[in-house]
Amino acid sequence: MKPVMAAGQTPVGPLLQAFFIDYLYGQKRASARTVESYRDTFRLLLQFLRQTTEKEPSTLHTRQCWRCYTSVGHSGQTDR
Numbered sequence: 001m002k003p004v005m006a007a008g009q010t011p012v013g014p015l016l017q018a019f020f021i022d023y024l025y026g027q028k029r030a031s032a033r034t035v036e037s038y039r040d041t042f043r044l045l046l047q048f049l050r051q052t053t054e055k056e057p058s059t060l061h062t063r064q065c066w067r068c069y070t071s072v073g074h075s076g077q078t079d080r
Contacts, residue, residue, distance in 0.1 A: 009061050009062070009063065010061060010062045011060070011061055012057065012060045012061065012062060012065060013057070013058055013060075015062070016042060019038075020035065020038070020039075024038060048068075049064075049065060049068055052068050052071075053068055
């Protein structure tokens with residue numbers, strides 16, 4: 001049985017893995033180039049999250065990502 005997690009405490013890593021394996025490869029049957037494009041985009045996002053949260057992407061949870069997303073102003077800078 002999977003452990004129950006508090007709302008917003010879902011690790012980001014398994015969600016990304018499921019997106020690539022289950023959705024892109026399994027359901028959408030995406031081409032290699034499409035998958036590479038998504039991979040590259042997520043790399044940029046994870047680099048941004050590392051800089052703005054000062055945490056390694058492997059330790060991030062959905063709530064932390066949402067907070068970072070909602071704190072970005074129109075200039076693309078965070079409201080730290």
